[in-house]
Amino acid sequence: MLRTIKPKNARSKRVLDARQPKEIEDARTAIFVKGTHTGEVVKNVMKELMALKRPHAIAFNKKNPILPFDTASKSEASLEFFSGKNDASMFVVGQTTKKRPNGLTFVRMFDNKVLDMTEVGVVSWKGMSEFKTPKATPGHKPLMHFASELFDTHPRFAQLKSMLVDFFNGEEIDSICLPGLEHVISVSCGPTPDALNNATAIAYASRPTTALEDTSNLPMVHIRTYTVKLLASGTRVPRVELTPMGPSLDLSLRRHQAADSELLKQAMKRPKLKKTDVEKGLGQRKKNMEVDEMGDLRGKVHVGKQDLAKLQTRKMKGLKAAPGEQEDEEMGDDTESPRKRRKQA
Numbered sequence: 001m002l003r004t005i006k007p008k009n010a011r012s013k014r015v016l017d018a019r020q021p022k023e024i025e026d027a028r029t030a031i032f033v034k035g036t037h038t039g040e041v042v043k044n045v046m047k048e049l050m051a052l053k054r055p056h057a058i059a060f061n062k063k064n065p066i067l068p069f070d071t072a073s074k075s076e077a078s079l080e081f082f083s084g085k086n087d088a089s090m091f092v093v094g095q096t097t098k099k100r101p102n103g104l105t106f107v108r109m110f111d112n113k114v115l116d117m118t119e120v121g122v123v124s125w126k127g128m129s130e131f132k133t134p135k136a137t138p139g140h141k142p143l144m145h146f147a148s149e150l151f152d153t154h155p156r157f158a159q160l161k162s163m164l165v166d167f168f169n170g171e172e173i174d175s176i177c178l179p180g181l182e183h184v185i186s187v188s189c190g191p192t193p194d195a196l197n198n199a200t201a202i203a204y205a206s207r208p209t210t211a212l213e214d215t216s217n218l219p220m221v222h223i224r225t226y227t228v229k230l231l232a233s234g235t236r237v238p239r240v241e242l243t244p245m246g247p248s249l250d251l252s253l254r255r256h257q258a259a260d261s262e263l264l265k266q267a268m269k270r271p272k273l274k275k276t277d278v279e280k281g282l283g284q285r286k287k288n289m290e291v292d293e294m295g296d297l298r299g300k301v302h303v304g305k306q307d308l309a310k311l312q313t314r315k316m317k318g319l320k321a322a323p324g325e326q327e328d329e330e331m332g333d334d335t336e337s338p339r340k341r342r343k344q345a
Contacts, residue, residue: 225244
């Protein structure tokens with residue numbers, strides 16, 4: 001447990017206030033931790049990921065006896081201590097064993113507590129040095145692209161997608177100009193097995209735990225990084241070309257730990273809106289309106305039952321009733337109109 005620190009001056013008070021929860025959080029800081037046994041593959045892959053994460057990355061050079069999935073060890077307490085001391089909300093733990101070689105564990109924290117974890121194995125990789133192409137500027141916000149339906153339907157891939165988005169996500173911005181978009185991170189899956197074509201989260205949630213832990217049939221995850229080159233196209237919209245920048249990673253899913261329901265509920269909780277913001281319409285929930293996957297705003301309009309008797313049709317001169325006929329309709333069928341009486345006379 002971290003001791004309670006009382007600020008002694010204004011500078012230390014500003015630092016402590018910056019660590020308090022905010023409505024719009026700062027960029028997530030990731031700590032790269034080496035386990036007791038790390039090979040060259042794990043070390044190089046962690047360096048490549050750290051190059052993409054800079055400047056919000058901290059590297060621990062010494063080896064640490066941290067086993068994230070071992071509940072009997074003191075690993076969870078160590079992660080909580082490192083998280084509170086460095087104000088970091090994500091960890092990347094590298095560990096190589098005979099049973100699980102070249103393993104990387106992504107750990108996500110909330111309130112200095114472990115929220116969820118997922119482990120991947122490095123099957124193959126290529127570093128930035130192997131691509132003799134221009135590199136992106138460190139600290140720029142990347143464009144994330146997930147090219148598989150499994151990232152929305154399968155719970156394991158959905159967790160990995162959420163983890164990667166939080167890992168590479170930088171500061172929250174309202175808009176970005178095209179020249180400011182320097183690199184793209186594309187995440188795709190290998191050939192999807194027939195058993196996972198129509199997979200849904202509900203179907204997999206009803207399966208036993210042993211079936212969810214089996215990762216032998218899950219496809220491989222491919223991570224590719226490209227730089228964006230904008231060329232003239234003769235129109236206002238430029239022609240975009242993607243150039244491989246590196247790193248290139250092929251990962252396989254392994255163990256995972258889902259988030260606790262109560263802790264996840266606290267992590268997803270949003271602050272209450274101020275009365276002035278509600279009166280201005282900022283953040284007010286709009287009924288029957290939603291944003292689709294492409295970012296387009298769609299709405300539903302509910303129309304009441306239409307009364308056809310009151311329907312206004314097109315007016316025609318030939319259908320207009322004569323003045324005598326209108327009086328006749330008002331008097332009833334028993335009375336004769338003056339025009340009929342004149343004809344009879």
